[in-house]
Amino acid sequence: MRKKHILQRSIFEFYCEHESGQQLKSISAKLDAHPKILDLASEALISPKTKSTGRCGLSVDSTVRAALLKQMMGLTYNDLSFYLADSLSYRSFTRVENEPSSSSLQSCISKLDDETWEKINHLLLADAAQRRIEKGRMVRIDSTVTETNIHAPTDSSLLWDCVRVMVSQLTRVKGMLKLGCFDFCNHSRAAKKRMRNITYARGANKTKLYKELLHYTQQTKAYLALAISLTEHVQDVMFFPLLQLDAERLICLTEQVISQTERRVLQGKKVPHEEKVFSIFETHTDIVIKGARDIQYGHKLNLATGKSGLVLDVVIEQGNPADTARLRPMVERQLKIYGRVPRQIAVDGGYASIDNLEKVKAMGVKDAAFHKKRGLKIEDMVKSNWVYKKLRNFRAGVEGNISCLKRRYGLSRCTWRGLEKFKAYIWSSTVAYNLMLLARLETTG
Numbered sequence: 001m002r003k004k005h006i007l008q009r010s011i012f013e014f015y016c017e018h019e020s021g022q023q024l025k026s027i028s029a030k031l032d033a034h035p036k037i038l039d040l041a042s043e044a045l046i047s048p049k050t051k052s053t054g055r056c057g058l059s060v061d062s063t064v065r066a067a068l069l070k071q072m073m074g075l076t077y078n079d080l081s082f083y084l085a086d087s088l089s090y091r092s093f094t095r096v097e098n099e100p101s102s103s104s105l106q107s108c109i110s111k112l113d114d115e116t117w118e119k120i121n122h123l124l125l126a127d128a129a130q131r132r133i134e135k136g137r138m139v140r141i142d143s144t145v146t147e148t149n150i151h152a153p154t155d156s157s158l159l160w161d162c163v164r165v166m167v168s169q170l171t172r173v174k175g176m177l178k179l180g181c182f183d184f185c186n187h188s189r190a191a192k193k194r195m196r197n198i199t200y201a202r203g204a205n206k207t208k209l210y211k212e213l214l215h216y217t218q219q220t221k222a223y224l225a226l227a228i229s230l231t232e233h234v235q236d237v238m239f240f241p242l243l244q245l246d247a248e249r250l251i252c253l254t255e256q257v258i259s260q261t262e263r264r265v266l267q268g269k270k271v272p273h274e275e276k277v278f279s280i281f282e283t284h285t286d287i288v289i290k291g292a293r294d295i296q297y298g299h300k301l302n303l304a305t306g307k308s309g310l311v312l313d314v315v316i317e318q319g320n321p322a323d324t325a326r327l328r329p330m331v332e333r334q335l336k337i338y339g340r341v342p343r344q345i346a347v348d349g350g351y352a353s354i355d356n357l358e359k360v361k362a363m364g365v366k367d368a369a370f371h372k373k374r375g376l377k378i379e380d381m382v383k384s385n386w387v388y389k390k391l392r393n394f395r396a397g398v399e400g401n402i403s404c405l406k407r408r409y410g411l412s413r414c415t416w417r418g419l420e421k422f423k424a425y426i427w428s429s430t431v432a433y434n435l436m437l438l439a440r441l442e443t444t445g
Contacts, residue, residue: 001061006240013092024093026439034127037064037120044116045108058100058108059272065094067109071409071432072089077102082345112419114316117427123314124434133441134308138391139342140398141330141351143408145288146426147298147413150279154262158208159217160195161280162254164188166220169247173227176240184223197260203287209264214258221254235261253280274319284419288320291330299422302326305401307394309437311430313337316423323350328359341365344387348393352376371395409433 014026041060058066064404069090070080081102128134153155167188175183194213201209213349228247234240256277263269278285278297285304288296300320304313313333317326327347335341341364357376362366367382369391382388407431409429416425 008444015089015092021038021089023436023439024069026442027435028065028093030127030435030438031061034123035122035281036123038438040119040123041112044112045418051302057438058096059106062094063108063112066096066100066105067112068182068432068435069094070105070109071429072436074410077106078306080105092413104287110416110424112424112425112428113174114423117424117431119429121300121427121434122192124431124438125310125337127381128308128310128438133438134306134310134312136306136312136334136338137306137343138394139304139312139334140343140346140395141304141325141347142307142325142395142402143300143302143348143350144257144402144411145290145292145296145300146411147296148279148282148422149413149415149417150297151283151284155265155279156195156198156213158257158277158280159213159261160191162250163191163217163220165280166224166250166254169243169250170220170224173224173243173247176234176236176243177227177230178233178235182227182230183192185219187220191216191220193353207266210261214261217254217258221251221258225251246294250280253277261375278374282417284422286317286319301411301426302330303398304330305398308441309397309401311401311405312429314426323328323348324353324356327356328363329350331360331363331365335363342384343367344391345369345442346391347371348395349374357381367391369395403431405433 005300013435015021020182038060043063045060053185057208066080066084070077073083075083081100084089084096085099120336125134125136129136169184170184174184191213194209194216198209198213199205224247228244231240232421257280260276262272265272276287276362277283278287285297286299288300290296302315302317303311306312314331315326315330315333331345339350341360343365344367345365346369349370352370352374353371354376356425357368357370357380366407367387369381369388370376374413378385378388382391402411408433411426411429414422414425417423
């Protein structure tokens with residue numbers, strides 16, 4: 001059974017004199033000062049039905065610390081496993097008894113969900129408010145995008161993805177069926193050739209190649225549908241139903257990709273974003289277009305940071321909602337976190353509107369400065385020109401917060417799979433960022 005923490009810690013914990021080592025020591029002390037963090041993590045890591053027998057594995061304390069270290073240092077699971085075996089400072093911080101493998105680290109850390117990390121962040125914010133580091137009275141709000149781990153989607157590349165994955169599924173299904181009862185034609189090479197040629201083709205030739213690629217995709221889909229229907233010829237009865245479910249899901253996605261390609265390429269119709277599939281691997285991916293900038297594929301984030309630079313809140317949006325529609329919900333979330341709305345807010349120009357100004361003022365916000373006025377008067381937003389300039393300059397700091405989160409803490413691109421893991425990745429990076437910032441504020445006085 002997994003333990004909450006190691007009952008008898010080593011007396012040989014060592015942190016090097018380097019700045020990073022001392023920051024890890026400060027973060028370790030902060031985690032020890034908040035035992036409720038382990039209580040929250042235990043709810044996700046220890047099932048009530050788990051029997052108190054068997055090997056213990058990584059403790060809850062070590063799992064949380066390893067997850068934070070991974071995000072703080074931007075490590076892969078392989079790198080994390082190596083550094084825990086090699087670095088004395090890292091071993092002291094994570095308090096691992098043995099040298100965990102990358103797979104065991106991944107299986108433990110992945111169980112910590114986004115709700116757990118969000119609650120941990122609220123505990124840190126409550127502590128920062130009590131110590132007068134961050135009171136949440138001045139808040140700046142902005143949005144950004146974190147990409148999912150996919151290639152840039154095109155109709156041809158999506159069709160090729162469908163074909164190659166279906167061929168892989170067909171090979172597995174064929175191995176579970178009786179010898180000689182099923183066979184199929186592998187169209188993966190032909191589909192790949194058409195996909196590559198489409199990149200350089202123009203006009204009628206491009207349309208012809210798309211029709212051929214669609215033909216190979218439909219034929220492969222028909223093969224897979226036939227293969228999973230041959231239940232009377234199955235040899236491996238135990239695992240075949242799971243393979244059937246995967247194949248049915250893949251067939252459904254392939255039909256969507258075929259449909260959107262035919263509508264867009266052959267019929268010249270415009271397909272709404274909500275009806276599109278951008279990846280057959282990360283199906284939750286949204287398309288996000290911010291102004292005239294490049295198109296991004298992932299999820300839009302709305303962030304709120306405070307005067308200290310701490311991230312007070314993160315909202316992972318579904319779709320691509322307009323910034324103007326998200327200002328009031330972000331202020332309402334501050335009310336839930338602190339029990340009151342901020343006294344002053346500074347937000348990007350994309351949130352600016354007369355309606356938003358009136359709503360946040362009605363909620364109790366004294367000064368609301370928008371980076372772009374968009375027809376709003378300064379005297380309606382804030383008390384004076386001096387206050388407006390101060391808040392406008394204050395808002396610029398959120399760009400630095402976002403840049404640091406993206407460069408150091410991995411918010412530019414999420415490498416974890418699935419929507420739930422995407423959310424957990426975002427929140428774990430946020431907690432790691434806040435803990436490191438608190439440690440720096442303490443070590444620098």
